Amino acid sequence: MSSNKESTSRTLLVALTVSLVAAVFVAGAAVSLKPVQVENRLLDKQRSILSIAGLGDELSSAQVKDLFNSRIKARVVDLATGDYAEGFDPVSFDPLKAARDPKTSKALSGDQDKALIKRREQYTTVYMVEQDGKIASLILPIRGYGLWSTLHGFLALKADLNTVVGLGFYQHAETPGLGGEVDNPKWKALWPGKTLFDDAGKPIIKVVKGGVDPASPDAGHQVDALAGATLTSNGVDKLLQFWLGEQGFGPYLAKLRQQGV
Template sequence: MSSKKESTTRTLLVALAVSLVSSVFVAGAAVSLKPIQIENRQLDKQRSILSIAGLGEGRLPAREVKSLFAERITARIVDLETGEFSDAHDPALFDPLKAARDPALSEALPGDQDIALIKRRERYTTVYMVEQDGRLETLILPIRGYGLWSTLHGFMAVKGDLNTVVGMGFYQHAETPGLGGEVDNPNWKAQWVGKSLFDESGKPVIEIVKGGVDPSSPQAEHQVDALAGATLTSNGVNRLLQFWLGEQGFGPFLAKLRSTQGV
């Protein structure tokens, strides 16, 4: 009986020791790999921005992505409350999504204002600009909002007229493959190019329409086909665009930028 107890105790001690060693190894690996994970996320984000801005098609090598991004893209901090550029944070280090979780750097959105279903909106965010000879060529805006199963994170690029779409896409989401996941379909994303975001009064009127766009409609320049079989994801994209192009999002910033750019 005593021998059995000793055997059981020894087995438990060995199992505990193995568990502790494994835990230390896993924790150490996680810590050592974290900088690489952060760099890869940053690289994917830069690759997405370049693609949506029409500056880099396909899977560019990491070195080329970094070089092209540094050469062509300028990051600026925007104060969403005032609609003005700000020096409150370093755009190379500031994380708007992290700020959105910080009550000191964000605000809770009342239900009637939270049409994108993001709960909190950061005060400061980062926009990206492509400039040529001192003139704005392309503006890339971060956008996000809830679809059917997930928050879709992406970017919309517009021309220097601050109205014509250059590109739109999402770099992170968990929508249903083959349905809401079709936001990744190149054919669907291509429909956005050349569309107009605002009407003559400056109101955001871009929308996804069920049943397909009627080319003869006077509203066709503001419309994109809905995703087949993915009504809730399509509705989510509509809502997030209305939010970020409206007064709670980039509306004040775009209005002030139009005046300074003379458009």
């Protein structure tokens, strides 16, 4: 009887030791890999920004870093005032983390929250391509809920702050073949050249179910909805209305227009 107890104790001790060693190994691997994961996420974001801005596709990691550092300038913006915010490192600042913290974000009421994001960060990072000291194109981070997930992406504007250079999403979990068609190059190719605002600065861009009528006077600010993906299409439409409006980049874009940037 005593022998059986000793055998069971040894087995439990061995199992516990193995578990502890494995836990230490896994924790150590996670810590050591975290910098690599952070670097890869940053690289993916930079790659997406360059692609949406029309500066390059299918680039190597080294090419992405070199092109981004030489052509893109990042700045942190106070969304409430539209002013640039000092005291932030635009490279390391994480707007999504800020959006989760009540101290650095605001809760959105139902009528404010067209994009269904619940909270909006006070500060966020914008990206610009500069030429001769002026903005040649401006890249804005956008996000909003589709059917199954929050779509995270960027919208690139020309220097007139009204004409689309490109739109794309770098992260989402929409249904492949349906809402996932936001990644389809043919759909993304419909966006360049579309206009976002009317003469008063009100967002008028629309994602249209049933397709855009080329003969319509509104065709210049309309884009075909995704076939069979009404809720994802509605999500894209609403997130654009949100981020281009007063709760999003409206104050910032208005200030840039006043400055003649």
